[in-house]
Amino acid sequence: MSPGRDGRLGVGVIGAGRVGPVIAAALAGAGHALTGITSGSDDDRVEAILPGLPVLTADEVVRRSELVVVAVPHDQLPGLVSGLAEVGAWQPGQLVLHTDAAYGSRVLDPAARSGAIPLAIHPAMVFTGVSSIDLRQLAQSYAAVTAPAPVLPIAQALAVELGCEPVVVADDDRATYAEAIATATEFSRSIVRQSSALLDRIGGRESRRVPVCARPIERRPGSGRGRAPRRPRRHRYDRRMIRTLEDLRTRLGQIRGADRSDAGPSVALVSTLGALHDGHVDLIREARDLADVVVVSTFVNPLRFRTADDTAAYPRSPESDARVLADLGVDVVFAPTIEGFLPAGTATTRVSAGDIGLRYEGRVRPFYFDGVLTVEAKLFHLVRPDVAVYGERDLQRIFLVRRMVRDLDFSVDIATVPTVRTDDGLPVSSRVALLDAADRRAAAALPRALEAAASNSDLGVDACIAAAQSSLMGEQRITLEYLSVVDPETFLPVDDGHRGRAFALIAATVGGHRFIDNAEISLR
Numbered sequence: 001m002s003p004g005r006d007g008r009l010g011v012g013v014i015g016a017g018r019v020g021p022v023i024a025a026a027l028a029g030a031g032h033a034l035t036g037i038t039s040g041s042d043d044d045r046v047e048a049i050l051p052g053l054p055v056l057t058a059d060e061v062v063r064r065s066e067l068v069v070v071a072v073p074h075d076q077l078p079g080l081v082s083g084l085a086e087v088g089a090w091q092p093g094q095l096v097l098h099t100d101a102a103y104g105s106r107v108l109d110p111a112a113r114s115g116a117i118p119l120a121i122h123p124a125m126v127f128t129g130v131s132s133i134d135l136r137q138l139a140q141s142y143a144a145v146t147a148p149a150p151v152l153p154i155a156q157a158l159a160v161e162l163g164c165e166p167v168v169v170a171d172d173d174r175a176t177y178a179e180a181i182a183t184a185t186e187f188s189r190s191i192v193r194q195s196s197a198l199l200d201r202i203g204g205r206e207s208r209r210v211p212v213c214a215r216p217i218e219r220r221p222g223s224g225r226g227r228a229p230r231r232p233r234r235h236r237y238d239r240r241m242i243r244t245l246e247d248l249r250t251r252l253g254q255i256r257g258a259d260r261s262d263a264g265p266s267v268a269l270v271s272t273l274g275a276l277h278d279g280h281v282d283l284i285r286e287a288r289d290l291a292d293v294v295v296v297s298t299f300v301n302p303l304r305f306r307t308a309d310d311t312a313a314y315p316r317s318p319e320s321d322a323r324v325l326a327d328l329g330v331d332v333v334f335a336p337t338i339e340g341f342l343p344a345g346t347a348t349t350r351v352s353a354g355d356i357g358l359r360y361e362g363r364v365r366p367f368y369f370d371g372v373l374t375v376e377a378k379l380f381h382l383v384r385p386d387v388a389v390y391g392e393r394d395l396q397r398i399f400l401v402r403r404m405v406r407d408l409d410f411s412v413d414i415a416t417v418p419t420v421r422t423d424d425g426l427p428v429s430s431r432v433a434l435l436d437a438a439d440r441r442a443a444a445a446l447p448r449a450l451e452a453a454a455s456n457s458d459l460g461v462d463a464c465i466a467a468a469q470s471s472l473m474g475e476q477r478i479t480l481e482y483l484s485v486v487d488p489e490t491f492l493p494v495d496d497g498h499r500g501r502a503f504a505l506i507a508a509t510v511g512g513h514r515f516i517d518n519a520e521i522s523l524r
Contacts, residue, residue: 008031008032008033009027009032009033009065009066009067009095010032010033010034010035010064010065010066010067011024011027011028011032011033011034011035011065011066011067011068011069012034012035012036012037012056012061012062012064012065012067012068012069013034013036013037013038013061013068013069013071014037014038014058014061014062014068014069014070014071014072014080015038015040015069015070015071015072016037016038016039016040016043016046017040017071017072017073018127018128018134019071019099019127020037020040020069020071020099021037021046021049021050021131022049022127022131022134022135022138023069023071023099023162024037024050024053024069025049025050025131025135026135026138026139026161026162026163027067027069027158027161027162028050029135030161030162032067032161034050034053035054035056035061035064035065036053036054036055036056036060036061036064036065037050037053037054037055037056037061038055038056038057038058038061039055043055043489047406048131048405048406048413049131058080058084058089059084059087059089062084062089062090062091062094063089063091065094066094066095067094067095067096067097067158068094068095068096068097069097069098069099070096070097070098070099071098071099074100074101074102074103077098077100077103077107078103078107081096081098081107081108081110081111082110084110084111085110085111085113085114088114090110090111090114090115090116091114091115091116092114092115092116093115093116093117094111094115094116094117095116095117095119095154095158096108096111096112096116096117096118096119097119097120097121097155097158098119098120098121099120099121099122099123100120100122100178101122101144101174101177101178101181101182102174102175102177102178102179103120103174104120104146104169104170104171104172104174105118105119105120105146105147105148105171106118106171107120108120117147117151117154118147118148118151119145119146119147119151119154119155119158120144120145120146120147120155120174121143121144121145121155121158121159121162121164121166122143122144122177122178122181123138123141123142123143123162123164124141124142124143124144124181125137125138125141128290128415131413133266133290133291133386133387133413136266138162138163138164139162139163139164140163141163141164141165142164142165142166142167143159143162143164143165143166143167144167144168144169144174144177145159145166145167145168145169146168146169146170146171146174152168156168241322241333241334241335242332242333242334242335242336243335243336243337243340244336244340245336245340245341245382248332248334248336248382248383249382251332252267252295252332252383252384255267255293255331255332265291265292265293266290266291266292266293266386266387267291267292267293267294267295267383267384267385267386267387268287268288268290268291268293268294268295268385268386268387268388268389268415269287269295269296269297269379269380269383269385269387269388269389269412270283270284270287270294270295270296270297270388270389271296271297271299271375271376271379271388272296272297272298273298273299273300273301273304273314274298274299274300274316274317274318274321274335275314275315275316275317275321275430276298276317276320276321276324276325277420277428277429277430278420278428279391279393279419279420279427279428279429280324280391281324281328282391282417282420283389283390283391283417284296284325284328284330284389285328286389286415286417287387287389287415288328288329290387290389290415291385291386291387293331293332294328294329294330294331294332295330295331295332295333295334295383295385296325296330296332296333296334297333297334297335297336297379298318298321298333298334298335299334299335299336299341299375300314300316300338301371301372301375302338302342302345302346302371303342303346303347303350303367303370303371303372303374303375304365304367304368304371304372304375305371306365306367311338315430318335334383341375341378347371347374347375349374350370350371350373350374351370351373351374351377351404351408352370352373353369353370353372353373353400356369356396356399356400356403356491356492357369357370357373357400359396359491359492360396360482360484360486360505360507361394361396361507361516362396363482364481364482364507364514369396369397369400372397372400372401373400373401373404376388376401376404377404377408377410380405380410380412384411384412385412386412386413387412387413387414387415388401388412388413388414388415389415389416389417390414390415390416390417391416391417391418391419391420392416392417392418392419392518393419393427393429393516393517393518394516395491395503395505395518396491396505398414398416399488399491401414402414419517419518421447424440424441424444424447425444425447425448426440426443426444426446426447426515426517427447427515427516427517429515431513431514431515434511434513435510435511435513436511438477439477439510439511439513442475442476442477442478442510442511443477443478443508443510443511443515445471445472445475445478446472446478446506446508446510446515446517447517447519448471449468449469449471449472449483449506450468450504450506450517450518450519451519452467452468452470452471453465453467453468453485453504453519453521454504454519454521455467457502457521457522457523457524458523458524460496460523461485461494461496461498461502461523462496464485464504464521464523465483465484465485468483468504468506469483477510477511478508478509478510479508479509479510480506480507480508481507481508481509481514482505482506482507483504483505483506484504484505485502485503485504485505485521485523486502486503486505487502488501488502488503494523498523499523499524500522500523501520501521501522502520502521502522502523503518503519503520503521504518504519504520504521505517505518506518
């Protein structure tokens, strides 16, 4: 159990959500050896940031590790620590570190009674789920550290190895600290929302680019003085719309070459088909929050459509798009022609979406996801983004893009933004505006069907589907194409015994227009 002569530790992680993999990557960067991680909410992301790391059970992680990082939700922490103590997992001299804000080191008493060393380290930051962004932000954060006095220097040293500045918080003060962090975070978000709304009323390109707030929780916990907020970069290069691949390479080369920082500018990509709406605006704003440079493509991808006539019929609004993108201060707008992006007018070499690409949306349009992935892969190759941002309206697309990133080793994180909805609950899309009043009222039954499914999730998957179908009965204007409940990890239909997180998916035609929607549910 003792560390090697060079002081390096074998580190295992319990918890594969947003926090655990980032902490593991930071400790690995400090020279520690990773032993394993438990399965979690996003195993593909874990594989991307920690390739080849064994996925183990919690007790196996403890057995193999000299330092165990426990990064699980607040309500799961006490039970997990106690449960591992009951099976005799904790070992004398083992370091046990949790990352919860509200608990100090006392929550680890069951491990300490077995001789383990309890440490609490909470980085005072908001984890975005985008690994490259989180690692960069972690290295600029303060961390609240709590531990018994004799081992407090160990907690402080580990915080420094994470890249944080340690701030000691007493066990009795952790709950107050957590409340302060939560209040500050929500206050920051509220201010940003209010400020953005006010700026939107003003209108105009420059008003939209005013920096309304630094990222939440950048100040030192318990101190009125903090580091200066990160200032937005002011780029002086040409922002005219780019039409050719060569011009795109040149522009991105200029941007990266002009940046004098050690790491260079971070780049976010938002790929669209144009005809921009409020949902796209949210994606672009999220991209601006995550990176220094925002690239938006407005390419109408013909590989997504059945025929050339279908491609030609897709709505286009280039003048309106240009105004929106200018108002949002987008750094690079890539709007190639079909011939410019696909010289043969198509792609003879394509990325295959596999079996999942032929289900749900792929059952109706078997060519669709191969076309989507082929163009996304080409954009990743051309732009080389640090992060790509997608809306959660199309969960199947997100699943397949993440799998492609994993399988083809693209060095890009995938960030998602919740679906923007109209007042009647429909996902915002260009098709909504094409519905007449009667069809619009009928289409509003689709999100209500998902609500019915969620309301019956405690009765099992069959009850969810039956409730959703019942809510659509009598809607003569709706033609249901599919209604499924899938496992987020595999995107296959859940079996009868599935418990926990799942996605309800729905697709239907209303007034000659197809609509897709989804909802996260919890089966019990």
